Amino acid sequence: MRKSVWKLAPYECFEVDAIAGWLDEMSQKGLQFRTKFGPVCTFERSPSPARYRVDPRRSEFDPTEEERAETYRHFGWEFCSYYTRYAEVYRAEDPSAPELHTDSDLLDGLVKRTIRNRLLLCLLLGINLWWFILRDIPDVFVWYAESFEAIYLSLLLAQTTFTLAVILTIGQTLVAWLKYRKQGRIAIHTAQRARRWIFWRGLWLGLVVLFVVTYLWALLTYITSS
Structure with a gap:
């Protein structure tokens, strides 16, 4: 049996209560949180249960962070990892x-940082749609379509998956933010809500992988056809 386990992380990063509840649930199952890479959390199998809490920080350069960690340690809370x-x-x-x-x-x-990052994604999406739809397909892609159909189709598929991935990300953030605004408090963890989040996040990850693969395919097709 593998000692380390990888799982897709549910919830937006500002839903700290829900994330903590999910980590507590994993701990009760013998999986102790170690670190997080993008949308994936790494756990280590251990029978010792623990409680987890997620705490926002001002900045990685904030001098009070070390003092706060020392205060938490005094009350029995050890720093585990960055989420x-x-x-x-x-x-x-x-x-x-x-x-x-x-x-x-x-x-x-x-919350504001998360919303700001999603607005930047919206900007990228707008540029993407303008370039490929509103502005008409650029001459270089028309040349691709006439010369190398496989390249054109792969690039078109890549742009489509990019658009869907961004829309999905923004939609998830918007739903979580509306809950935050409506309830005045971050929604708590439930098994049903976590499964729903993981399903959509898995779909998003699949779109990102497809986006990368199709671009690499276009590049490889271009190189081999030259």
């Missing part, structure tokens, strides 16, 4: 360790 650049995961093996309380200002900052 994103602006969110940290803490772990407590002592069930009596006092609860951590998320700074509302830091959480609002994390």
Whole structure:
């Protein structure tokens, strides 16, 4: 049996309560969180259950971060790993360790950063649609279509998957943000909600992989046809 296990991470990064609940559930199943790479979390098999909490941070260069980590350690919470650049995961093996309380200002900052990043994605999507649809297909791609049909089709497929992946990402963030605004508090973890998130995130990851593969296919076709 493998010691390390990889799982797709559910929820938006600012849904700290839901993420913590999911990590706690994994811990009860014998999977202890180690780190996160993009949309994938790495777990290590261990029978020792623990509690996890996700805490927003101001900046990777903030001098108070080390002091805060030391305070948490004093109360039984050890730094585990970064969940994103602006969110940290803490772990407590002592069930009596006092609860951590998320700074509302830091959480609002994390929400704003996430929304800002998604707006940048919207900008990229707009440029992409303008270039390929509203502006008509550029001459170079018309030449591809006439000369190397495989290249043209692969590029067209890549652009389509890119568009779908961005729309899916923005849609997930929008739903999570609306819940945050409506409830005034981040939604908690439920098994049904996690499964729904993982399904859509898996679909997004598949689109990203297809996007990369089709571009590489276009490049390889061009090189071999030259």
